[in-house]
Amino acid sequence: MQSVSQATKEKMLDTSIDMCDFLRQAVTPFHAVQVIKSRLRQAGFLPIPKQSDDVTLQRGGKYLFTRNGSSLAALVIGKKYAPSNGANIIAAHTDSPTLMLKPQSGFVERGMEVCGVQCYGGGLWHTWFDRDLSLAGRVVLQRKATGGDAVRDLGLHVHLVNIDKPIACIPNLAIHLQTADEREKLTINKETHLAPITSVSRREGKALPSAAQLHDDISMEILSQLGKSDDFEIVDHELCFYDANGPIIGGMRKEFIRSARLDNLASCYAAVEGLLETVSILEESERVHIVALYDHEEIGSRSLCGAEGNLLGDIIDRVVRQDCSTPAEISSRREAFLANSFCVSADCAHAVHPNYADKHESRHAPSINGGLVLKRNASMKYATQAISSALMRKIAQIAGVRIQDFVGRNDKPCGSTIGPIISCQTGIETVDMGIPLLAMHSIRETCGVADVNDSVKFFAEFLRSFHALKNALVGGDE
Ligand SMILES: [Zn+2]
Structure with missing residues (x-):
């Protein structure tokens, strides 16, 4: 240049x-x-x-x-x-390529709230470890039925959402817990190793029934962003994780874009x-x-x-x-x-x-x-x-x-x-x-x-x- x-x-x-x-x-x-x-x-x-x-x-x-x-x-x-x-x-x-939430994505494992994800496309998945991850995509909402009320709003409302905060991370496994062979191969099990952790569970032993569509905190954050906290519930979703650290222009002469x-x-x-x-x-x-x-x-x-x-x-x-x-x-x-x-x-x-x-x-x-x-x-x-x-x-x-x-x-x-x-x-x-x-x-x-x-x-x-x-x-x- x-x-x-x-x-x-x-x-x-x-x-x-x-x-x-x-x-x-x-x-x-x-x-x-x-x-x-x-x-x-x-x-x-x-x-x-x-x-x-x-x-x-x-x-x-x-x-x-x-x-x-x-x-x-x-x-x-x-x-x-x-x-x-x-x-x-x-x-x-x-x-x-991205990590997309499964339909029933919320589960608790060893006291941590973890998200079940599907791999979308052929990502270099090892690059997703130790990153600050946020969540965005599309949700379908409906008005909650009020206790015994027969009158229901049947309308479905589609909204784009972007949590825009570093709410999740997929931590690497410590080097001391890996065998020499595992260190060498850097093998990732896409089903078990890539689930992002969003928080330490506050359920105190009361596990989710089997799995939840979304963790409560995520649902509440989405509904509150959309200004619909009390009246609506999420019927379905297409939500993906993304790197919360945005793009930068870098290099000694500002010649690269990293994103x-x-x-x-x-x-x-x-x-x-x-x-x-x-x-x-x-x-x-x-x-x-x-x-x-x-x-x-x-x-x-x-x-x-x-x-x-x-x-x-x-x-x-x-x-x-x-x-x-x-x-x-x-x-x-x-x-x-x-x-x-x-x-x-x-x-x-x-x-x-x-x-x-x-x-x-x-x-x-x-x-x-x-x-x-x-x-x-x-x-x-x-x-x-x-x-x-x-x-x-x-x-x-x-x-x-x-x-x-x-x-x-x-x-x-x-x-x-x-x-x-x-x-x-x-x-x-x-x-x-x-x-x-x-x-x-x-x-x-x-x-x-x-x-x-x-x-x-x-x-x-x-x-x-x-x-x-x-x-x-x-x-x-x-
Ligand atoms: Zn391409």
Whole structure:
């Protein structure tokens, strides 16, 4: 970062500070969608109610759709959009590995109040030990039935909650209580070793019947936060633990961001900021512009709000349908729309770790603050191919952003993304890229300040100029 000007450094830091702010609030996919929704609404995006067909999508209009409160799509239809022009799409995921409370989560063990949890996704679970943990998510409430009163309020009320205090911890086992073999292997039993402790029980021998939905203190805290202490009870919940220590900008030259959930909220942030930076230009364009943020990537994407659900397909159908009068017309326009669309699947990449440098192939080892990473895999774990990759190199050149290449080693396993799912389901040409990251799936990951800034610049440029660039593609054999 030595060669960049003071003004550029300040701009980079401002972007990173804003992203840290976003990360601090976006403690679950529900909260991430809530924060993004509010940023988009401030910029004039109109929420489209679920399944409402009476809202006509106008050229020059900005819309937002949500699913399950944990996935979101933002849509800008250019004023000069012609049917079948297609869309510039950026897709990312809102979820990260976490510990999720079981339905009957509260139990007492050796005088301690402990929470039963399910592992969500493939976390580096050993990083969750000795952390200050807080709890957030979604609860469903109902009004309590009052003693013998037959009149009941049958309504269910859904609320987001964030306790926002370090209420729990998973302490390590003391070294003296581990055998030499256990110390060496660092083996974790995900069922028995990962249960967070919230307090010393005050039940004095009176154990819970078998288990409680939630510990009383947690229920009371949630209800009191929602201002519903006396009248309501929690019927059900989706609550997750998260690191109560928020994101920080660190390093001797403030070049790193250390935070939970960088994979993949850093991409969600950059996609949305890229969209917001260019929105006034996009409103005038010939294309449709979409940012689609999905939940459930970490567990395979197979859900109504995952990438295998049809959020993107439904939005595209809706846009295409508006200019058509017969099913045959819809079908042919849709085909043309998909053929002319392009999707950037934005997800974090593995940066080379100086202490484990041999885990990368040395000519494809992206470094932190070295630029955005194009991901390739011969088995198509990533959707990138030569043309999509070449187009992105061009966009990066226009945006003044550096590109790095990543290919996994043949003797190591490779991750995957929503890129192949989207491209397979829709037939839309897709590329996989993202910022380089250290400690992917740790409770505290590390990325670079310059890379975050570059990704916002890149996504803005992609949304703005992809169409012109694609039109300038010189023909070949195809
Ligand atoms: Zn990811």
